[in-house]
Amino acid sequence: MSPDAALIERLLERDVRAFEExxxxxxxxxxxxxxxxxxxxxxxxxxxxxxxxxxxxxxALYDGARGPFLPWLLTLARNxxxxxxxxxxxxxxxxxxxxDELPPASVSAPDFEGNLDLxxxxxxxxxxxxxxxxxxxxxxELAYFEGLSHSEIASRLEEPLGTVKSWIRNxxxxxxxGLGATA
Amino acid sequence: MSSSxxxxxxxxxxxxxxxxxxxxxxxxxxxxxxLAAGCAECARSLEQxxxxxxxxxxxxxxxxxxxxxxxxxxxxxxxxxRTGNAPTPAPAKAIPLWLWAGVAAAFLLALYNLHEAQSTHxxxxxxxxxxxxxxxxxxxxxxxxxxxxxxxxxxxxPKSVRIAMPxxxxxxxxxxxxxxxxxxxxxxxxxxxxPGGKRTLQLWFVPKAAGGKPIPSRNVRPESDGRFHLxxxxxxxxxxxxxxxxxxxxxxxxxxxxTTPPIWVGAVQSR
Numbered sequence: 001m002s003p004d005a006a007l008i009e010r011l012l013e014r015d016v017r018a019f020e021e022x023x024x025x026x027x028x029x030x031x032x033x034x035x036x037x038x039x040x041x042x043x044x045x046x047x048x049x050x051x052x053x054x055x056x057x058x059x060a061l062y063d064g065a066r067g068p069f070l071p072w073l074l075t076l077a078r079n080x081x082x083x084x085x086x087x088x089x090x091x092x093x094x095x096x097x098x099x100d101e102l103p104p105a106s107v108s109a110p111d112f113e114g115n116l117d118l119x120x121x122x123x124x125x126x127x128x129x130x131x132x133x134x135x136x137x138x139x140x141e142l143a144y145f146e147g148l149s150h151s152e153i154a155s156r157l158e159e160p161l162g163t164v165k166s167w168i169r170n171x172x173x174x175x176x177x178g179l180g181a182t183a
Numbered sequence: 184m185s186s187s188x189x190x191x192x193x194x195x196x197x198x199x200x201x202x203x204x205x206x207x208x209x210x211x212x213x214x215x216x217x218l219a220a221g222c223a224e225c226a227r228s229l230e231q232x233x234x235x236x237x238x239x240x241x242x243x244x245x246x247x248x249x250x251x252x253x254x255x256x257x258x259x260x261x262x263x264x265r266t267g268n269a270p271t272p273a274p275a276k277a278i279p280l281w282l283w284a285g286v287a288a289a290f291l292l293a294l295y296n297l298h299e300a301q302s303t304h305x306x307x308x309x310x311x312x313x314x315x316x317x318x319x320x321x322x323x324x325x326x327x328x329x330x331x332x333x334x335x336x337x338x339x340x341p342k343s344v345r346i347a348m349p350x351x352x353x354x355x356x357x358x359x360x361x362x363x364x365x366x367x368x369x370x371x372x373x374x375x376x377x378p379g380g381k382r383t384l385q386l387w388f389v390p391k392a393a394g395g396k397p398i399p400s401r402n403v404r405p406e407s408d409g410r411f412h413l414x415x416x417x418x419x420x421x422x423x424x425x426x427x428x429x430x431x432x433x434x435x436x437x438x439x440x441x442t443t444p445p446i447w448v449g450a451v452q453s454r
Contacts, residue, residue, distance in 0.1 A: 014264050016257070016261055016264050019257075020257060023256065023257075027248055027252075028245065028246070028247050028248070029240055029241070029243075031247065031248040032240070032243040032244065032245050032246045033240040033243045035243070035246050036242075036243035036244065045248055045249065045252045048248055048252065049252060049256055052256055053256065053259065053260075056260050056263070057263075060328055060331070061331065061332055061335050066230060067233075070237070071237035071238075072237075074237040074240045075233055075236075075237050076339065078237075078240070079339050079341055082204070083339065083341050086341065118241075121238070121241055122241035122245075125238050125239065125241040125242060126241065129242060140203070140239065141239075143200075143204060144204075144239045144242075145243075147341060148205070149204075149205050149207045150200065150205050150206065150207050150210075151207050153205070165200065168203065168205055169196065169199050172199040172200075172202075172203065172232070172235060172236065173199065175235055175238070175239075176199075176231070176232070176235045179235060
């Protein structure tokens with residue numbers, strides 16, 4: 001049984017210490033992702049708080065039979081953040097306090113410190129992505145971090161729809177192949 | 184390539200973009216219908232694609248949440264653990280040992296003390312009844328868990344369509360519907376007046392087709408405190424074919440056609 005799966009089992013028994021460990025293991029990557037999507041530190045913290053409280057209150061939502069915990073958690077986090085982003089109009093976002101922008105670099109952790117496996121995985125994903133054409137990479141990032149569809153990306157990049165579809169599919173297949181080779 | 188491969192290929196070609204959330208409405212509806220039909224290979228490919236897509240999170244610049252967030256969360260969690268609030272729905276578990284121990288003890292007592300056979304028999308009957316009750320509770324718990332998972336996906340998936348259902352009656356609160364093309368609909372609201380007698384609230388799908396009659400769906404009464412919650416796992420009509428969702432008050436068990444004017448109505452704008 002993986003460490004995460006063992007922690008989830010303890011979480012089902014309302015073990016606060018297990019929650020603390022899960023939070024310490026994954027809060028940085030979850031927060032980094034949510035902050036990248038929402039671009040506002042305080043809003044990102046609110047969303048991260050909701051995600052972990054949901055996990056505490058309903059750990060049974062995670063079904064171990066469908067795969068490892070972290071991809072599931074990251075999918076949940078991304079969906080929550082994108083949902084939040086869509087609910088908020090651009091106008092509302094501009095009205096928010098400017099002091100609430102991205103935190104200064106010194107506040108950021110250097111790089112998922114304390115977890116070498118995460119560091120290695122992050123480095124591998126970045127390496128694989130850097131092997132893609134810049135526009136291909138941009139198309140995938142627009143879909144992942146901004147929740148744009150094929151046609152919205154084609155419009156944003158002023159490229160044919162078919163080209164954007166190929167970029168995204170081929171890019172993700174390369175990523176899958178590269179990650180599979182290092183798994 | 185076999186003919187079945189040829190048939191599946193168009194769908195497999197959509198899997199990565201679907202996992203990324205990049206498909207436009209038509210292609211997404213096509214694939215979701217295919218997945219809902221139960222294609223195991225596409226479901227497996229989708230799980231793999233979701234795992235790959237989740238790795239894109241590592242492209243985000245590394246950042247650390249504040250210590251205050253950690254403190255706030257832990258305080259909330261410790262408080263809830265202490266007071267027993269917000270319990271986790273229990274998954275199906277093994278039968279508690281105490282129950283088995285109770286049955287075993289009852290049997291031993293019967294053998295040891297024959298003159299108390301009658302009372303022992305009663306103890307066994309009670310233990311068996313408790314066991315049956317426990318099994319029923321576990322089955323119910325498993326069903327609730329499945330429904331909770333489905334609801335969580337419906338409510339959190341960005342592809343779900345959110346439909347406001349304002350009330351046509353003064354003083355009635357607005358209901359919120361969330362419709363996922365493949366997983367179903369969740370409708371909820373609070374502080375609803377509870378219908379009199381055994382009357383119930385019934386959901387209707389009003390088709391776009393001219394002259395189409397409202398299609399009946401599930402009916403449920405609000406809780407005594409006015410909370411209303413309805414999950415429809417298999418809507419009788421597709422989003423694209425539905426103009427309105429409506430809720431009427433009906434006699435117990437629901438009706439084939441509405442017998443009262445709708446109280447809540449929401450316009451469906453499929454994505």
